[in-house]
Amino acid sequence: MTLMAERTSQMTVEEFEKIAAFAAVESDAFRPEFINGRIEDKGVPDGDHNEIGMWLQGVCMQHRPEWGLYGSDQGLKVESYRNGRARPDGTLARRGNFAGQGEWAEPDGVLMTVKITSFDSDTDRRDRKEKPAAYAAAGIPVYLLIDRDACTVTVFSEPDPDGAGYRDSHAVAFGEQLALPDPVGFELETEILNTYVR
Template sequence: MSVAQTEVTLDEFDALEAAAPENLHVELINGRILVTPAPDGDHDENVMSVADQLRAREPQLRVYQERGLAVPSYRAGRARVDGAVAPVGYFRGQPSWADSSGVLMVIEVTSGREADADVDRIEKRDAYAQAALPVYLLIDRHRGEAIVHWDPEGGRYLHECRAAFGAKLELPEPFGFALDTTELA
Protein backbone atom coordinates (compact mmCIF):
# COMPACT_ATOMS: atom_id res chain seq x y z
CA MET A 1 0.00 0.00 0.00
CA SER A 2 1.38 3.42 -0.87
CA VAL A 3 0.66 6.49 1.19
CA ALA A 4 0.17 9.82 -0.51
CA GLN A 5 2.51 12.46 0.83
CA THR A 6 1.09 15.95 1.21
CA GLU A 7 3.15 19.06 1.42
CA VAL A 8 3.26 20.82 4.75
CA THR A 9 2.65 24.55 4.96
CA LEU A 10 5.01 26.78 6.92
CA ASP A 11 2.29 27.44 9.50
CA GLU A 12 1.77 23.70 10.00
CA PHE A 13 5.51 23.20 10.27
CA ASP A 14 5.87 26.01 12.82
CA ALA A 15 3.18 24.44 15.02
CA LEU A 16 4.77 20.99 14.81
CA GLU A 17 8.28 22.31 15.47
CA ALA A 18 7.10 24.32 18.48
CA ALA A 19 5.44 21.23 19.99
CA ALA A 20 8.40 18.89 19.44
CA PRO A 21 10.41 17.81 22.49
CA GLU A 22 13.95 19.22 22.82
CA ASN A 23 15.55 15.85 22.11
CA LEU A 24 14.20 15.90 18.53
CA HIS A 25 15.02 18.14 15.60
CA VAL A 26 12.17 18.89 13.22
CA GLU A 27 13.03 20.20 9.75
CA LEU A 28 11.15 20.93 6.54
CA ILE A 29 13.18 19.86 3.53
CA ASN A 30 11.64 19.88 0.03
CA GLY A 31 8.13 19.94 1.44
CA ARG A 32 8.73 16.95 3.72
CA ILE A 33 8.95 16.87 7.52
CA LEU A 34 12.14 15.28 8.82
CA VAL A 35 12.46 14.32 12.48
CA THR A 36 15.84 13.25 13.82
CA PRO A 37 17.31 12.80 17.29
CA ALA A 38 19.36 15.62 18.77
CA PRO A 39 23.10 15.25 18.10
CA ASP A 40 25.36 13.10 20.26
CA GLY A 41 28.75 14.13 21.67
CA ASP A 42 30.81 12.74 18.77
CA HIS A 43 28.65 14.74 16.41
CA ASP A 44 29.40 17.97 18.30
CA GLU A 45 33.13 17.19 18.46
CA ASN A 46 33.24 16.80 14.68
CA VAL A 47 31.65 20.21 14.12
CA MET A 48 34.01 21.79 16.65
CA SER A 49 37.05 20.27 14.92
CA VAL A 50 36.05 22.03 11.71
CA ALA A 51 35.20 25.23 13.61
CA ASP A 52 38.58 25.35 15.35
CA GLN A 53 40.49 24.93 12.08
CA LEU A 54 38.36 27.49 10.29
CA ARG A 55 38.68 30.10 13.04
CA ALA A 56 42.48 29.68 13.14
CA ARG A 57 42.63 30.61 9.44
CA GLU A 58 39.64 32.94 9.09
CA PRO A 59 39.16 34.88 12.38
CA GLN A 60 36.38 37.01 10.86
CA LEU A 61 34.20 33.89 10.40
CA ARG A 62 32.30 31.79 12.92
CA VAL A 63 30.69 28.38 12.87
CA TYR A 64 27.24 28.72 14.41
CA GLN A 65 26.04 25.32 15.67
CA GLU A 66 22.46 24.08 15.50
CA ARG A 67 21.38 27.17 13.57
CA GLY A 68 17.92 27.28 12.01
CA LEU A 69 18.03 28.43 8.39
CA ALA A 70 15.30 29.28 5.95
CA VAL A 71 16.39 27.41 2.82
CA PRO A 72 14.18 28.72 0.05
CA SER A 73 14.11 26.79 -3.17
CA TYR A 74 11.23 25.62 -5.30
CA ARG A 75 9.61 24.67 -1.96
CA ALA A 76 10.00 26.66 1.24
CA GLY A 77 12.26 24.87 3.69
CA ARG A 78 13.57 25.00 7.22
CA ALA A 79 16.83 23.27 8.11
CA ARG A 80 18.51 23.05 11.49
CA VAL A 81 22.09 22.82 10.27
CA ASP A 82 24.90 21.33 12.34
CA GLY A 83 27.10 24.28 11.44
CA ALA A 84 26.52 27.52 9.53
CA VAL A 85 29.69 29.39 8.58
CA ALA A 86 29.10 33.14 8.35
CA PRO A 87 30.85 36.41 9.20
CA VAL A 88 30.96 37.40 12.86
CA GLY A 89 27.64 39.01 13.81
CA TYR A 90 25.73 37.81 10.74
CA PHE A 91 22.93 36.25 12.79
CA ARG A 92 22.51 39.16 15.22
CA GLY A 93 18.87 40.28 15.14
CA GLN A 94 17.73 37.42 12.92
CA PRO A 95 14.76 35.18 13.79
CA SER A 96 15.12 31.53 14.79
CA TRP A 97 14.79 30.50 11.13
CA ALA A 98 17.38 32.92 9.74
CA ASP A 99 18.05 34.18 6.24
CA SER A 100 20.59 31.86 4.61
CA SER A 101 21.82 34.30 1.94
CA GLY A 102 24.93 35.35 3.91
CA VAL A 103 25.97 31.84 4.90
CA LEU A 104 29.24 30.81 3.22
CA MET A 105 29.19 27.12 4.12
CA VAL A 106 26.83 24.64 5.75
CA ILE A 107 28.24 21.73 7.75
CA GLU A 108 26.30 18.54 8.36
CA VAL A 109 27.40 15.42 10.25
CA THR A 110 25.54 12.19 9.64
CA SER A 111 23.53 11.12 12.67
CA GLY A 112 24.37 8.08 14.74
CA ARG A 113 21.91 6.00 12.70
CA GLU A 114 22.95 4.81 9.24
CA ALA A 115 19.27 4.76 8.24
CA ASP A 116 19.17 8.59 8.50
CA ALA A 117 22.43 9.25 6.61
CA ASP A 118 20.87 9.62 3.15
CA VAL A 119 18.98 12.67 4.39
CA ASP A 120 22.34 14.45 4.73
CA ARG A 121 23.93 12.80 1.69
CA ILE A 122 21.13 13.50 -0.76
CA GLU A 123 18.11 15.48 0.45
CA LYS A 124 19.95 18.20 2.35
CA ARG A 125 22.69 18.42 -0.28
CA ASP A 126 20.07 19.04 -2.96
CA ALA A 127 18.10 21.51 -0.82
CA TYR A 128 21.26 23.51 -0.06
CA ALA A 129 22.22 23.58 -3.74
CA GLN A 130 18.70 24.76 -4.66
CA ALA A 131 19.04 27.49 -2.02
CA ALA A 132 22.37 28.49 -3.65
CA LEU A 133 24.39 27.97 -0.46
CA PRO A 134 27.96 28.27 -1.79
CA VAL A 135 29.62 25.33 0.01
CA TYR A 136 28.25 22.20 1.69
CA LEU A 137 30.57 20.11 3.88
CA LEU A 138 29.33 16.66 4.88
CA ILE A 139 31.09 14.63 7.56
CA ASP A 140 29.91 11.09 6.88
CA ARG A 141 30.61 9.06 10.01
CA HIS A 142 29.26 5.85 8.47
CA ARG A 143 31.50 5.93 5.40
CA GLY A 144 34.48 7.44 7.23
CA GLU A 145 34.88 10.37 4.88
CA ALA A 146 34.37 14.09 4.51
CA ILE A 147 32.87 15.46 1.29
CA VAL A 148 32.76 19.07 0.21
CA HIS A 149 30.32 20.25 -2.48
CA TRP A 150 30.53 23.71 -4.03
CA ASP A 151 29.53 25.96 -6.89
CA PRO A 152 25.73 25.54 -6.95
CA GLU A 153 24.08 26.02 -10.30
CA GLY A 154 20.67 24.96 -11.56
CA GLY A 155 19.76 23.35 -8.25
CA ARG A 156 22.83 21.12 -7.92
CA TYR A 157 26.48 21.42 -6.94
CA LEU A 158 28.88 21.33 -9.86
CA HIS A 159 31.92 20.13 -7.88
CA GLU A 160 32.76 17.80 -5.05
CA CYS A 161 35.91 16.54 -3.37
CA ARG A 162 36.22 13.63 -0.90
CA ALA A 163 38.78 12.61 1.69
CA ALA A 164 38.88 9.58 3.95
CA PHE A 165 39.12 10.41 7.64
CA GLY A 166 42.77 11.02 8.43
CA ALA A 167 43.53 12.67 5.06
CA LYS A 168 43.42 16.35 4.13
CA LEU A 169 40.35 17.75 2.36
CA GLU A 170 40.87 20.80 0.17
CA LEU A 171 38.16 23.36 0.85
CA PRO A 172 37.27 25.66 -2.05
CA GLU A 173 37.40 29.45 -1.95
CA PRO A 174 36.63 31.54 -0.01
CA PHE A 175 38.29 29.14 2.45
CA GLY A 176 41.15 27.79 0.34
CA PHE A 177 42.89 25.55 2.88
CA ALA A 178 43.28 21.84 3.54
CA LEU A 179 40.98 20.67 6.33
CA ASP A 180 42.65 18.08 8.57
CA THR A 181 40.15 15.24 9.03
CA THR A 182 42.26 13.29 11.56
CA GLU A 183 40.04 14.25 14.51
CA LEU A 184 36.90 13.16 12.64
CA ALA A 185 37.78 9.46 12.83
Protein backbone atom coordinates (compact mmCIF):
# COMPACT_ATOMS: atom_id res chain seq x y z
CA MET A 1 0.00 0.00 0.00
CA THR A 2 1.37 3.41 -0.91
CA LEU A 3 1.70 6.19 1.63
CA MET A 4 -1.10 8.17 -0.07
CA ALA A 5 -3.44 5.16 -0.12
CA GLU A 6 -2.60 4.46 3.53
CA ARG A 7 -3.22 8.10 4.49
CA THR A 8 -6.47 8.25 2.51
CA SER A 9 -7.82 5.12 4.19
CA GLN A 10 -7.36 6.84 7.56
CA MET A 11 -8.72 10.20 6.46
CA THR A 12 -11.74 11.69 8.20
CA VAL A 13 -14.53 13.56 6.44
CA GLU A 14 -13.39 16.76 8.17
CA GLU A 15 -9.87 16.36 6.77
CA PHE A 16 -11.29 15.72 3.30
CA GLU A 17 -13.48 18.83 3.47
CA LYS A 18 -10.40 20.95 4.31
CA ILE A 19 -8.58 19.52 1.27
CA ALA A 20 -11.65 20.14 -0.93
CA ALA A 21 -11.95 23.74 0.30
CA PHE A 22 -8.26 24.35 -0.42
CA ALA A 23 -8.59 22.77 -3.87
CA ALA A 24 -11.56 25.03 -4.68
CA VAL A 25 -9.40 28.10 -4.05
CA GLU A 26 -6.16 26.87 -5.60
CA SER A 27 -7.20 24.81 -8.63
CA ASP A 28 -9.92 24.80 -11.26
CA ALA A 29 -8.81 21.37 -12.47
CA PHE A 30 -8.94 19.35 -9.22
CA ARG A 31 -12.50 18.74 -8.01
CA PRO A 32 -12.31 16.06 -5.31
CA GLU A 33 -14.93 13.60 -4.09
CA PHE A 34 -14.66 11.23 -1.10
CA ILE A 35 -16.24 7.82 -1.79
CA ASN A 36 -15.55 4.61 0.13
CA GLY A 37 -12.84 6.36 2.12
CA ARG A 38 -10.89 7.39 -1.01
CA ILE A 39 -10.30 10.76 -2.61
CA GLU A 40 -11.32 10.75 -6.26
CA ASP A 41 -10.73 13.50 -8.81
CA LYS A 42 -14.01 14.43 -10.50
CA GLY A 43 -12.14 15.86 -13.46
CA VAL A 44 -13.11 18.65 -15.83
CA PRO A 45 -15.92 17.81 -18.29
CA ASP A 46 -15.54 18.16 -22.06
CA GLY A 47 -17.93 19.98 -24.41
CA ASP A 48 -20.11 16.95 -25.20
CA HIS A 49 -20.44 16.21 -21.48
CA ASN A 50 -21.65 19.78 -20.90
CA GLU A 51 -24.09 19.61 -23.83
CA ILE A 52 -25.66 16.44 -22.42
CA GLY A 53 -26.05 18.18 -19.06
CA MET A 54 -27.74 21.19 -20.67
CA TRP A 55 -30.06 18.92 -22.69
CA LEU A 56 -31.12 17.00 -19.58
CA GLN A 57 -31.64 20.23 -17.65
CA GLY A 58 -34.02 21.44 -20.37
CA VAL A 59 -35.93 18.14 -20.37
CA CYS A 60 -36.36 18.26 -16.59
CA MET A 61 -37.55 21.88 -16.68
CA GLN A 62 -40.06 21.01 -19.41
CA HIS A 63 -41.57 18.15 -17.40
CA ARG A 64 -41.21 19.56 -13.88
CA PRO A 65 -40.72 23.35 -13.89
CA GLU A 66 -40.83 23.47 -10.08
CA TRP A 67 -37.68 21.34 -9.94
CA GLY A 68 -34.09 22.27 -10.66
CA LEU A 69 -31.34 20.09 -12.07
CA TYR A 70 -28.41 21.42 -10.07
CA GLY A 71 -24.90 21.01 -11.53
CA SER A 72 -21.75 19.53 -10.06
CA ASP A 73 -21.00 22.58 -7.93
CA GLN A 74 -23.55 21.24 -5.43
CA GLY A 75 -21.90 18.46 -3.44
CA LEU A 76 -23.87 15.85 -1.49
CA LYS A 77 -23.26 13.92 1.69
CA VAL A 78 -23.61 10.26 0.73
CA GLU A 79 -22.91 6.71 1.88
CA SER A 80 -23.90 5.18 5.19
CA TYR A 81 -23.86 7.73 8.01
CA ARG A 82 -23.02 10.45 5.43
CA ASN A 83 -19.29 9.71 5.54
CA GLY A 84 -18.87 10.23 1.80
CA ARG A 85 -18.91 13.36 -0.33
CA ALA A 86 -19.96 13.27 -4.00
CA ARG A 87 -20.43 15.79 -6.79
CA PRO A 88 -23.09 14.41 -9.15
CA ASP A 89 -23.15 15.86 -12.65
CA GLY A 90 -26.81 16.62 -11.94
CA THR A 91 -28.94 16.64 -8.81
CA LEU A 92 -32.71 16.90 -9.31
CA ALA A 93 -34.59 18.51 -6.42
CA ARG A 94 -37.28 21.08 -5.78
CA ARG A 95 -36.04 24.62 -6.32
CA GLY A 96 -34.85 26.01 -3.00
CA ASN A 97 -34.02 22.56 -1.62
CA PHE A 98 -30.39 23.52 -0.94
CA ALA A 99 -31.01 27.00 0.48
CA GLY A 100 -28.98 27.55 3.64
CA GLN A 101 -26.79 24.50 3.06
CA GLY A 102 -23.10 24.66 2.28
CA GLU A 103 -20.95 23.02 -0.35
CA TRP A 104 -21.87 19.53 0.95
CA ALA A 105 -25.64 19.29 1.37
CA GLU A 106 -27.79 16.62 2.96
CA PRO A 107 -29.46 14.40 0.33
CA ASP A 108 -32.93 14.93 1.82
CA GLY A 109 -35.30 16.10 -0.90
CA VAL A 110 -33.10 14.87 -3.75
CA LEU A 111 -35.20 13.00 -6.31
CA MET A 112 -32.47 11.90 -8.70
CA THR A 113 -28.72 12.12 -9.20
CA VAL A 114 -27.14 12.02 -12.65
CA LYS A 115 -23.74 10.87 -13.86
CA ILE A 116 -22.48 11.50 -17.38
CA THR A 117 -19.39 9.37 -17.83
CA SER A 118 -16.04 10.78 -18.79
CA PHE A 119 -13.49 8.67 -20.58
CA ASP A 120 -11.59 7.71 -17.41
CA SER A 121 -9.90 4.42 -16.63
CA ASP A 122 -11.85 4.07 -13.36
CA THR A 123 -15.33 4.74 -14.79
CA ASP A 124 -16.44 1.14 -14.27
CA ARG A 125 -15.55 1.02 -10.58
CA ARG A 126 -16.58 4.55 -9.70
CA ASP A 127 -19.65 5.33 -11.83
CA ARG A 128 -21.19 1.90 -12.40
CA LYS A 129 -20.54 0.38 -8.95
CA GLU A 130 -19.52 2.79 -6.18
CA LYS A 131 -21.76 5.75 -7.05
CA PRO A 132 -25.00 3.72 -7.30
CA ALA A 133 -24.23 2.09 -3.95
CA ALA A 134 -23.43 5.45 -2.32
CA TYR A 135 -26.56 7.18 -3.64
CA ALA A 136 -28.78 4.25 -2.66
CA ALA A 137 -27.28 4.26 0.85
CA ALA A 138 -28.15 7.96 1.08
CA GLY A 139 -31.79 7.15 0.21
CA ILE A 140 -31.81 8.95 -3.16
CA PRO A 141 -34.73 7.38 -5.10
CA VAL A 142 -33.26 7.45 -8.63
CA TYR A 143 -29.75 7.39 -10.14
CA LEU A 144 -29.41 8.05 -13.88
CA LEU A 145 -26.18 6.94 -15.58
CA ILE A 146 -25.55 8.31 -19.07
CA ASP A 147 -22.72 6.04 -20.17
CA ARG A 148 -20.82 7.46 -23.14
CA ASP A 149 -18.49 4.44 -23.30
CA ALA A 150 -21.29 1.89 -23.66
CA CYS A 151 -23.72 4.28 -25.45
CA THR A 152 -26.42 3.37 -22.92
CA VAL A 153 -28.60 5.12 -20.39
CA THR A 154 -29.30 3.21 -17.19
CA VAL A 155 -31.81 4.15 -14.53
CA PHE A 156 -31.35 2.71 -11.04
CA SER A 157 -34.29 2.87 -8.60
CA GLU A 158 -35.73 1.42 -5.41
CA PRO A 159 -32.89 1.94 -2.92
CA ASP A 160 -32.50 -1.06 -0.63
CA PRO A 161 -33.26 0.02 2.97
CA ASP A 162 -30.39 -2.21 4.16
CA GLY A 163 -27.89 -0.21 2.08
CA ALA A 164 -27.17 -2.94 -0.47
CA GLY A 165 -27.63 -0.62 -3.47
CA TYR A 166 -30.59 -0.21 -5.81
CA ARG A 167 -32.94 -3.15 -6.25
CA ASP A 168 -33.92 -2.27 -9.83
CA SER A 169 -32.05 -1.08 -12.90
CA HIS A 170 -33.01 -0.77 -16.53
CA ALA A 171 -30.74 0.14 -19.44
CA VAL A 172 -31.46 1.23 -23.01
CA ALA A 173 -29.20 2.03 -25.94
CA PHE A 174 -28.82 5.65 -27.03
CA GLY A 175 -31.82 6.42 -29.25
CA GLU A 176 -34.35 4.38 -27.28
CA GLN A 177 -36.98 5.68 -24.88
CA LEU A 178 -36.45 5.22 -21.13
CA ALA A 179 -39.11 5.52 -18.44
CA LEU A 180 -37.82 7.34 -15.37
CA PRO A 181 -39.67 5.90 -12.36
CA ASP A 182 -41.39 7.90 -9.64
CA PRO A 183 -40.76 10.30 -8.05
CA VAL A 184 -39.28 11.58 -11.34
CA GLY A 185 -42.01 9.98 -13.43
CA PHE A 186 -41.51 10.92 -17.08
CA GLU A 187 -40.26 9.38 -20.33
CA LEU A 188 -36.78 10.26 -21.56
CA GLU A 189 -36.23 10.33 -25.33
CA THR A 190 -32.51 9.58 -25.79
CA GLU A 191 -32.02 9.96 -29.57
CA ILE A 192 -30.07 13.21 -29.14
CA LEU A 193 -27.36 11.39 -27.18
CA ASN A 194 -26.13 9.83 -30.44
CA THR A 195 -24.99 13.34 -31.37
CA TYR A 196 -22.50 13.33 -28.47
CA VAL A 197 -20.70 10.04 -29.14
CA ARG A 198 -17.02 10.14 -30.06
